Amino acid sequence: MGNNLGISNTDDEEPSSNGTTRRDFLAQITYAGAGLTLVPLLAGTKDILPQAPPPNAETATINLTVNGQKHALNIDERTTLLDALRENLQMTGTKKGCDHGQCGACTVLINGRRVNSCLTFAAMCQGKEIITIEGLAKGDRLHPMQEAFIKHDAFQCGYCTPGQICSAVGLVNEGHVHNDADIHELMSGNICRCGAYQNIVDAIKEVQNIA
Secondary structure, three states: OEOOOOOEHHHHHOOOOOOOOHHHHHHHHHHHHOOOOOOOOOOOHHHHOOOOOOOOOOEEEEEEEEOOEEEEEEEEOOOEHHHHHHHHOOOOOOOOOOOOOOOOOOEEEEOOEEEEHHHOEHHHHOOOEEEOHHHOOEOOEOOHHHHHHHHOOOOOOOOOHHHHHHHHHHHHHHOOOOOHHHHHHHOOOOOOOOOOHHHHHHHHHHHHOOO
16 A cells, blocks of 8 residues: 555565665665764665774884973874873873864973874874873972962863963963963963863963052
């Protein structure tokens, strides 16, 4: 018996050569149109799962000095500093945000200058002094920038805060800050999705001694 479109209902249940029925196909299109993620019904499981890259990575011993301590890591030469810190040294204070150098959550200090560690190969940092958020404090004594961030409540969720603080320390070291506009411009690479920008500015101004 046909429906009002002149299509036999039995066709809906007859599987195609790859085992997918017309009803399954229509269901897939419906869910996709709703913005839902479905496993494609027209492909086998082996075709849709991400395939591991071939084991052709070249490893090397990378010597890093992080927060005053020397580390020798046998890692893929293409490993970013961010991944080396988080995955190999378990220094998870440095956050992985966008992984494209656009949010600043991964900011660390290299020879006193702020750097996006997600865009920097670990191999490029040999012979340089790397400071992460874990290395700013001296024992139980916080860095002045850390104290200022707490005093001015310059964070909410805290995810961007390590990168914000490292960037702020580097900014002060650069000596280019003279007013609020300078801070806004020179900290624009660090995004705070919670919108604590004015409090961050206030914290930096206190450390920089700007009225």
